[in-house]
Amino acid sequence: MKPTDSELEILQVLWQEGPSTVRQVNERLAQNKDVGYTTTLKLMQIMHEKGLLTRLEEARSHVYAANVSEEETQSTLLERFVDTAFRGSASKLVMHALGNHKATPAELDEIRKLLDQIEKQP
Amino acid sequence: MKPTDSELEILQVLWQEGPSTVRQVNERLAQNKDVGYTTTLKLMQIMHEKGLLTRLEEARSHVYAANVSEEETQSTLLERFVDTAFRGSASKLVMHALGNHKATPAELDEIRKLLDQIEKQP
DNA sequence: TTTTATCTACGAAATATTTCGTATAAAAAA
DNA sequence: TTTTTTATACGAAATATTTCGTAGATAAAA
Incomplete structure (x- = not known):
C-alpha cells in the first residue's frame, strides 16, 4: 500500500507523536503549511477506510493511530523509489x-x- | 522541477536510449505496460512545454531528448524523498x-x- | 492518382488527489 | 436554558495527472 504525499505527512505525525486526534494532527501540519481542519479530517477518514489508520471512537474526538509501521512503509517506498529513480x-x-x-x-x-x-x- | 511518475518513466527511456521519437519511446514503454501512442505523445508534448525535453522538428517525426540530466534529477528526487520518507x-x-x-x-x-x-x- | 499508414496537435474524458463548505450532533460556556 | 464551540460525516469543487479520440497534414504504398 503506497500512501500519497499527504497521507505520508499524516503518518509522519502519528509516528512521531503517537495516537492523536484530528485536531492534534492538523495543528502539527499547520506549523508547516496552510491546511484546513476538515481537509485533515477527510484525509484521515480516507486513510482509515483504506486501513492505513486505526481509530478509537470512544471519546467524542476519535483517536487515530498509524496501522502501518514506519519501517515497513519506508521499505515499501524505498523499493519503489530505487526502481523508478535509480533503475533498481x-x-x-x-x-x-x-x-x-x-x-x-x-x-x-x-x-x-x-x-x-x-x-x-x- | 519534479517530474511526475509517468514523466520519469519517459526520462528513463531517453536517458538509456538517447534522443528518440515518440514511437520509439512508446514501444519501449509498451514492453512493460499497456499504453497508447497518443498518451505517450501527449505526455512528451507536455514535458517539452515544461522544458523537461528538447525536440528537433526537422523530420516529420520529431526527435525528443532529455533536457535534464539523470544525475541532477536523481539528486532532486532523492532530496525530497529523504525529507518525506526518512525525515531528512x-x-x-x-x-x-x-x-x-x-x-x-x-x-x-x-x-x-x-x-x-x-x-x-x- | 487513390488509398493507407503515420505523424502532430489538441480538446476533453477519466482518474487520482487534495481541499473545503455545510449539515448535524454533542459538549462546553454563558 | 440558550448560545457558542467543537466534533464527525460527507458531497462536491478544485487541482493534478493520465489517457484517449479525432481532426488534419504529410508521406508511403498500392
Missing part, C-alpha cells in the same frame, strides 16, 4: 545519498559496520 | 537500502571508498 541500483542511490547529504561520523561508522556484516555473510 | 536522515535511508537490496562486493567496495573519502575531509 541501490548502491547508486547510496552513493548519491552519501555524497549529497551530511552524515555524522557516528552514522558513517554505523554504515561501515553494516557493510562489514554484509560482506561477511556467505 | 540520509544515513537511515542508506541503512535501509543496504539492508534490503543486494549489492555486489564491488559496489560495497565503492561505497566503502566513498566513506573513507568523506571521513578524511576536514
Whole structure:
C-alpha cells in the first residue's frame, strides 16, 4: 500500500507523536503549511477506510493511530523509489545519498559496520 | 522541477536510449505496460512545454531528448524523498537500502571508498 | 492518382488527489 | 436554558495527472 504525499505527512505525525486526534494532527501540519481542519479530517477518514489508520471512537474526538509501521512503509517506498529513480541500483542511490547529504561520523561508522556484516555473510 | 511518475518513466527511456521519437519511446514503454501512442505523445508534448525535453522538428517525426540530466534529477528526487520518507536522515535511508537490496562486493567496495573519502575531509 | 499508414496537435474524458463548505450532533460556556 | 464551540460525516469543487479520440497534414504504398 503506497500512501500519497499527504497521507505520508499524516503518518509522519502519528509516528512521531503517537495516537492523536484530528485536531492534534492538523495543528502539527499547520506549523508547516496552510491546511484546513476538515481537509485533515477527510484525509484521515480516507486513510482509515483504506486501513492505513486505526481509530478509537470512544471519546467524542476519535483517536487515530498509524496501522502501518514506519519501517515497513519506508521499505515499501524505498523499493519503489530505487526502481523508478535509480533503475533498481541501490548502491547508486547510496552513493548519491552519501555524497549529497551530511552524515555524522557516528552514522558513517554505523554504515561501515553494516557493510562489514554484509560482506561477511556467505 | 519534479517530474511526475509517468514523466520519469519517459526520462528513463531517453536517458538509456538517447534522443528518440515518440514511437520509439512508446514501444519501449509498451514492453512493460499497456499504453497508447497518443498518451505517450501527449505526455512528451507536455514535458517539452515544461522544458523537461528538447525536440528537433526537422523530420516529420520529431526527435525528443532529455533536457535534464539523470544525475541532477536523481539528486532532486532523492532530496525530497529523504525529507518525506526518512525525515531528512540520509544515513537511515542508506541503512535501509543496504539492508534490503543486494549489492555486489564491488559496489560495497565503492561505497566503502566513498566513506573513507568523506571521513578524511576536514 | 487513390488509398493507407503515420505523424502532430489538441480538446476533453477519466482518474487520482487534495481541499473545503455545510449539515448535524454533542459538549462546553454563558 | 440558550448560545457558542467543537466534533464527525460527507458531497462536491478544485487541482493534478493520465489517457484517449479525432481532426488534419504529410508521406508511403498500392
